[in-house]
Amino acid sequence: MADLRTNFAGIRSPNPFWLASAPPTDKAYNVERAFSAGWGGVVWKTLGEEGPPVVNVNGPRYGAVWGADRRLLGLNNIELITDRDLYQNLREIKQVKMKWPDRAIVVSLMVPCEEESWKAILPLVEETGADGIELNFGCPHGMSERGMGSAVGQVPEYVEMVVRWCKQYSRMPVITKLTPNITDIRKPARAARAGGTDAVSLINTINSITSVDLDLMAPSPTIDGKGTHGGYCGPAVKPIALSMVSEIARDAETYGLPISGIGGITTWRDAAEFMALGCGTVQVCTAAMTYGFKIVEEMITGLSNWMDEKGYASVDDFVGKAVRNVTDWQYLNLDYVTKAHIDQDLCIKCGRCHIACEDTSHQAITRQKDGKRHFEVMDNECVGCNLCVNVCPVDDCITMVPLAAGEVDLRTGRVVTGDYANWTTHPNNPMAAKPAVAEPAE
Amino acid sequence: MAQGVLKEGIAAARLAPEELKANFADLHAPLDRHEAQVEADRCYFCYDAPCMNACPTAIDIPMFIRQIATDNPMGAAQTIFEQNILGGMCARVCPTETLCEEACVREEAEGKPVRIGLLQRYATDLAMREERQFFTRAEPTGKTIAVIGAGPAGLACAHRLAVKGHEVVVYDARPKPGGLNEYGIASYKAVDGFAQAEVDYVTAIGGIEIVHGQELGRDITLERLRQTHDAVFLGIGLGGVNALRAEGEDTEGVVDAVDFIATLRQADDLAEIPVGRHVVVIGGGMTAVDAAVQAKLLGAEEVTMVYRRGREAMNASRFEQELAAAKGVTIRHWLAPRRVLTDGGKVAAVELEYMREEDGRLVGTGETTRLACDQVFKAIGQRLNGHGDGLEITGGKIAVDEQGRTSMPMVWAGGDCASGGDDLTVTAVAQGRDAAESIDRFLRGIS
Numbered sequence: 001m002a003d004l005r006t007n008f009a010g011i012r013s014p015n016p017f018w019l020a021s022a023p024p025t026d027k028a029y030n031v032e033r034a035f036s037a038g039w040g041g042v043v044w045k046t047l048g049e050e051g052p053p054v055v056n057v058n059g060p061r062y063g064a065v066w067g068a069d070r071r072l073l074g075l076n077n078i079e080l081i082t083d084r085d086l087y088q089n090l091r092e093i094k095q096v097k098m099k100w101p102d103r104a105i106v107v108s109l110m111v112p113c114e115e116e117s118w119k120a121i122l123p124l125v126e127e128t129g130a131d132g133i134e135l136n137f138g139c140p141h142g143m144s145e146r147g148m149g150s151a152v153g154q155v156p157e158y159v160e161m162v163v164r165w166c167k168q169y170s171r172m173p174v175i176t177k178l179t180p181n182i183t184d185i186r187k188p189a190r191a192a193r194a195g196g197t198d199a200v201s202l203i204n205t206i207n208s209i210t211s212v213d214l215d216l217m218a219p220s221p222t223i224d225g226k227g228t229h230g231g232y233c234g235p236a237v238k239p240i241a242l243s244m245v246s247e248i249a250r251d252a253e254t255y256g257l258p259i260s261g262i263g264g265i266t267t268w269r270d271a272a273e274f275m276a277l278g279c280g281t282v283q284v285c286t287a288a289m290t291y292g293f294k295i296v297e298e299m300i301t302g303l304s305n306w307m308d309e310k311g312y313a314s315v316d317d318f319v320g321k322a323v324r325n326v327t328d329w330q331y332l333n334l335d336y337v338t339k340a341h342i343d344q345d346l347c348i349k350c351g352r353c354h355i356a357c358e359d360t361s362h363q364a365i366t367r368q369k370d371g372k373r374h375f376e377v378m379d380n381e382c383v384g385c386n387l388c389v390n391v392c393p394v395d396d397c398i399t400m401v402p403l404a405a406g407e408v409d410l411r412t413g414r415v416v417t418g419d420y421a422n423w424t425t426h427p428n429n430p431m432a433a434k435p436a437v438a439e440p441a442e
Numbered sequence: 443m444a445q446g447v448l449k450e451g452i453a454a455a456r457l458a459p460e461e462l463k464a465n466f467a468d469l470h471a472p473l474d475r476h477e478a479q480v481e482a483d484r485c486y487f488c489y490d491a492p493c494m495n496a497c498p499t500a501i502d503i504p505m506f507i508r509q510i511a512t513d514n515p516m517g518a519a520q521t522i523f524e525q526n527i528l529g530g531m532c533a534r535v536c537p538t539e540t541l542c543e544e545a546c547v548r549e550e551a552e553g554k555p556v557r558i559g560l561l562q563r564y565a566t567d568l569a570m571r572e573e574r575q576f577f578t579r580a581e582p583t584g585k586t587i588a589v590i591g592a593g594p595a596g597l598a599c600a601h602r603l604a605v606k607g608h609e610v611v612v613y614d615a616r617p618k619p620g621g622l623n624e625y626g627i628a629s630y631k632a633v634d635g636f637a638q639a640e641v642d643y644v645t646a647i648g649g650i651e652i653v654h655g656q657e658l659g660r661d662i663t664l665e666r667l668r669q670t671h672d673a674v675f676l677g678i679g680l681g682g683v684n685a686l687r688a689e690g691e692d693t694e695g696v697v698d699a700v701d702f703i704a705t706l707r708q709a710d711d712l713a714e715i716p717v718g719r720h721v722v723v724i725g726g727g728m729t730a731v732d733a734a735v736q737a738k739l740l741g742a743e744e745v746t747m748v749y750r751r752g753r754e755a756m757n758a759s760r761f762e763q764e765l766a767a768a769k770g771v772t773i774r775h776w777l778a779p780r781r782v783l784t785d786g787g788k789v790a791a792v793e794l795e796y797m798r799e800e801d802g803r804l805v806g807t808g809e810t811t812r813l814a815c816d817q818v819f820k821a822i823g824q825r826l827n828g829h830g831d832g833l834e835i836t837g838g839k840i841a842v843d844e845q846g847r848t849s850m851p852m853v854w855a856g857g858d859c860a861s862g863g864d865d866l867t868v869t870a871v872a873q874g875r876d877a878a879e880s881i882d883r884f885l886r887g888i889s
């Protein structure tokens with residue numbers, strides 16, 4: 001049985017599955033239910049400074065994007081930070097931490113960008129016995145209009161400054177949560193590291209309008225005829241999150257910085273993918289809000305079984321293992337040739353591969369053979385693009401098969417060399433380096 | 443007070459009114475919006491979709507399902523009606539399990555096709571309920587076409603002709619329009635007067651006059667119609683019933699299944715329809731199943747369908763056979779009727795001979811058995827009533843070419859009475875529609 005225990009920037013938890021700072025972690029009741037269900041840790045929903053708490057809208061807070069069968073693929077929200085009293089939150093954090101000492105409790109914080117504000121709240125959090133803090137520099141709606149959340153996260157200098165205060169006035173590990181609403185995610189990550197952060201977490205939600213109500217002629221969710229942009233999350237944002245995580249994981253300036261991965265994680269496999277790209281822990285919200293806390297059982301057993309299968313004894317054995325294989329386009333091997341192959345036994349003859357290829361790509365899939373409905377790849381036309389694989393409704397029916405060295409690519413007539421040759425040396429590249437340049441060493 | 447299933451002889455009101463009501467309720471409950479959305483989501487929107495190719499009227503099924511899925515049910519209804527103006531009835535009576543749903547790739551993938559028939563019903567019901575018409579008539583052509591028979595073929599033909607701007611007079615022998623939709627299918631397949639509602643929907647386009655009580659050969663003649671109209675379409679169905687050719691088939695208690703089915707459909711009160719305690723249905727087609735199942739639902743204690751060949755040769759679809767079995771009908775194979783035995787002038791039993799196949803030919807074995815019964819339904823097929831004066835007949839049907847043209851100028855035919863069909867409602871609709879296109883081309887001097 002694989003060991004799922006994690007030590008993330010000094011914060012220990014029995015497994016890498018944490019709940020992200022969000023409605024599921026707003027109070028003791030929910031958090032205790034989460035711990036009972038098996039979650040390894042939580043990031044308590046963001047606390048603001050002392051005084052009258054923020055207020056939320058009283059109309060709908062969430063918007064959604066659905067896939068087939070109304071499966072929730074994307075969720076957006078316009079909820080603010082906790083609207084409960086600061087001291088009540090602090091009391092509950094302390095009680096829950098005492099009751100569940102083996103679980104990680106990280107407290108999310110968002111106060112104005114002033115030294116005094118941070119200096120005031122940090123000791124209060126520290127007193128609860130919480131394991132660490134997460135700086136909410138990500139929230140893209142509401143709070144950002146008040147100069148907090150993503151308004152801070154979008155300015156690397158502010159990120160560095162606040163992180164520095166937190167490290168100065170607290171002994172707790174600091175996780176800096178990054179907003180994806182920025183052109184280059186490496187900039188705030190580098191700033192956070194410069195400020196002394198112990199880790200980063202990403203992504204926070206993405207600025208979004210999920211839909212427009214065509215009767216009201218207003219964005220959804222609609223509050224008395226008006227709508228505003230909200231923060232987008234759920235399975236739909238996972239590819240964006242993975243890319244941003246990988247950017248930080250392979251950046252020379254942030255290399256080795258612990259990352260807590262967030263963004264559409266729904267299954268153990270999603271979690272493993274984030275971890276393979278360098279995340280020591282993962283944070284989940286939408287999946288829990290869709291299905292309840294019980295899903296963590298599937299995540300724990302799924303990850304554990306997969307690790308056993310692969311021979312990974314502990315999570316450290318595979319965290320970051322895929323980072324070395326994330327590269328720039330220019331270093332991809334242009335002498336690697338694949339062809340799609342359709343398994344005729346699995347094919348249900350829906351023809352989507354054909355029409356996708358015929359209408360929108362390379363006219364490389366037949367529609368009949370001997371007068372019968374039959375879908376087969378024509379190797380002399382196939383560029384190996386993978387579109388047919390992506391549109392096929394049957395798992396593993398279409399696969400991409402690499403040509404071995406010595407085989408002829410029927411499309412180009414060229415023999416596959418089996419060598420590695422990328423764009424940097426390609427004759428069509430006006431900038432090509434004269435001597436062969438291999439991918440730079442790590 | 444119900445008389446009960448054990449009442450001897452042929453008796454009405456075997457079951458209590460509420461039992462009859464439940465028994466004759468809609469066979470398949472319609473999908474509600476949620477169910478339709480869930481089902482529509484299952485469609486893969488196949489290229490050159492096999493379901494569409496399996497549909498005799500070639501409805502663009504993936505398109506109408508996508509329109510349902512995208513909350514555009516009126517668009518879906520239009521897609522259906524453009525190919526098949528009787529899409530509502532076809533959604534109810536089509537043997538989808540041997541047509542579109544058999545071809546569905548999900549049938550191959552997981553043995554569970556998209557429920558196309560129910561989705562089609564969802565869209566067409568909605569449009570009909572809202573009285574949405576999707577067709578406008580072309581400029582009047584001044585031409586008038588006689589359509590004989592207000593069944594599926596005749597109605598489909600009349601509608602398409604009306605769309606083209608022609609005037610149509612539909613002549614029908616019966617007091618109500620609809621043909622087999624009104625008189626010839628099991629009551630539970632189209633409840634709540636659907637057949638009449640559909641006729642109203644089809645004729646709402648205008649330019650279609652229906653004249654009742656006009657039977658070809660009795661009240662009207664082909665020769666006369668050809669003089670008074672610009673073209674004639676025959677959609678007269680198969681009015682004759684094949685005889686058993688068994689001794690004693692004229693005995694009281696031996697009934698044509700089609701008459702029994704028609705009587706049931708027209709009954710205001712099902713409790714008034716008498717049915718035997720022990721019923722034997724001779725035949726292996728849809729009509730036999732419709733009669734057998736309904737006899738059972740009326741409260742017959744025991745209903746046995748008897749067919750002279752094996753299961754695979756039955757015209758009734760697998761689904762129909764399973765429906766019959768599920769309703770408690772016993773189906774026996776390789777038995778042919780030889781004698782109806784009587785007692786006091788009433789049916790007492792049928793004597794049946796065991797059959798077998800020899801070199802592809804059906805032969806009797808000489809061995810017989812008897813089934814005690816008090817009522818026998820004949821359902822061994824219908825045939826053309828002898829009206830086709832001067833028309834070439836092939837295989838017992840009016841010979842037509844691929845456009846529905848008969849051997850006689852100005853005369854087209856389609857549906858069960860015409861050659862090349864398969865006795866399905868949907869095929870009749872396709873033939874009627876295509877004949878209308880051919881007639882239109884003819885009248886415009888295009889072909």
